[in-house]
Amino acid sequence: GAVVSQHPSRVICKSGTSVKIECRSLDFQATTMFWYRQFPKQSLMLMATSNEGSKATYEQGVEKDKFLINHASLTLSTLTVTSAHPEDSSFYICSASRRTEAFFGQGTRLTVV
């Protein structure tokens, strides 16, 4: 199957700093990518839809100024958590779709201290 690579897999940052997470589709072009957040022992919640060359579409309740999404090319989307706080600590997963199937990155565990 197709490969989606997410980087970094783990990151620890200080409160108030910003963190960038990358999502790359390695062997196909993805005009649309998705960012999910997973709280401990909970399901994945869709945060936003990242569209290549245009603004991301955010789900209700997700602060777009807090979670900046950039989809500058057909193989790369980035999620930047700005002015991170401990409550932003979570597991973030991206996905890229090809035909009828979504391929998921391995996830990024963000810990804000």
Next chain:
Amino acid sequence: GEDVEQSLFLSVREGDSSVINCTYTDSSSTYLYWYKQEPGAGLQLLTYIFSNMDMKQDQRLTVLLNKKDKHLSLRIADTQTGDSAIYFCAESTSGTYKYIFGTGTRLKVLA
């Protein structure tokens, strides 16, 4: 809005069959998926089924879909300790790649 529900926990003995259930509300769902997530890892697609099918079998996995009741199940035959993980069902609608995930079922396999 769309909602996907699963039971939270399931415990089975090694060698037994496991059945994980899922219900969904969106009648326009076109594809239904089962994903496996091991601790600290991303999602692994196990199988998926089109909404116009009622059964799909893939080695030890059997998916049953009751579209009328909006009920999906995943049966794992001869469950092994390596099957211990969280299993998510998810649905999407044709023309979108937006997935709605269930709450996840934590499967524990006892030796």
